[in-house]
Amino acid sequence: MDHEQAVAVLRDKGYRLTPQRLIVLSIVADGAGHMGVDEIFQSAKTAYPYMDVATVYRTLHLFRNLGVVTEVAIGDRLHYELTDPLGGHHHMVCRVCDGAFNLSPHYLEEFRNTLSQEFGFEPDLEHFAISGVCAGCRDSN
Amino acid sequence: MDHEQAVAVLRDKGYRLTPQRLIVLSIVADGAGHMGVDEIFQSAKTAYPYMDVATVYRTLHLFRNLGVVTEVAIGDRLHYELTDPLGGHHHMVCRVCDGAFNLSPHYLEEFRNTLSQEFGFEPDLEHFAISGVCAGCRDSN
DNA sequence: TGTGTTACTGCAACTATTTGCGATTACAAA
DNA sequence: TTTGTAATCGCAAATAGTTGCAGTAACACA
Ligand SMILES: [Mn+2]
Ligand SMILES: [Mn+2]
Ligand SMILES: [Zn+2]
Ligand SMILES: [Zn+2]
Helix, strand or coil, X not given: CCHHHHHHHHHHCCCCCCHXXXXXXXXXXXXXXXXXXXXXXXXXXXXXXXXXXXXXXXXXXHHHHHCCEEEEEECCEEEEEECCCCCCCEEEEECCCCCEEEECCXXXXXXXXXXXXXXXXXXXXXXXXXXXXXXXXXXXX | CCHHHHHHHHHHCCCCCCHHHHHHHHHHHHCCCCEEHHHHHHHHHHHCCXXXXXXXXXXXXXXXXXXXXXXXXXXXXXXXEECCCCCCCEEEEECCCCCEEEECCHHHHHHHHHHHHHHXXXXXXXXXXXXXXXXXXXXXX
């Protein structure tokens, strides 16, 4: 997903291309990796001073529901990034240094299959963040 | 962990046995399974009208840090139960019917080992809840 | 049993997020 | 280009949870 494709999704589904939406989209698209809501909001207010946090939240939720952005809970805060065109990935987030490391979904397929086969339970395993301690922080201790 | 053991933990570590703490403990101990914070608070206010939500939160966090209760995020709300004396367990929580099913930690050991060996990442995998759709809800669809 | 220390509490203010509502505006159709 | 209308917005109020602070009370010790 890139900026252009995202705009096309909005247009195709009949959503209005408001300046607020385009600004939030640009910020998330230009940001490197996950961005926290306040980070996005502060940046948006610079470009458009009347911007309200409620609009940022509503816009991010819309984008998420449309698949344009992907939401990930890091700690207790939600973060957003443009949906990865290569497909899903997960994160290992270090609770000591707050570093985030990507994790291929492949590492969870086995787990998913087990739950599905043993219990008939279909887990939501899309772009989630697992907390823990990274190798660096473990060693320097 | 039972009521008596929990009181012993508090006493041994030098924490005061306030009526507020004993009330919250009794409520969680008597409740069947996970209880939401507001559920605990409402019940506590009946027993002790001056009870404040802040005290309930502080008490639950203390109990969690002492290992007396176990915290589990169900949806976006935190729930608490007395720590399982048989050792940890996880939950599969159905996002359709809100049902919660216990899951033995055994199912996650392989995943833990993989992350540890491949990335040196030590995940926090204690008493967590994985969201998804249960067998019942999947079939009646 | 009485007293002092300080852990703990209630309260109120604060943060993060959500929601209702009346005003605005994107955009389809004229 | 103008206009009608529903979608969207800003604002303010509401909800869940956290935190600073000044007063209260648990409990160690006399
Ligand atoms: Mn990601
Ligand atoms: Mn449990
Ligand atoms: Zn780290
Ligand atoms: Zn279900």
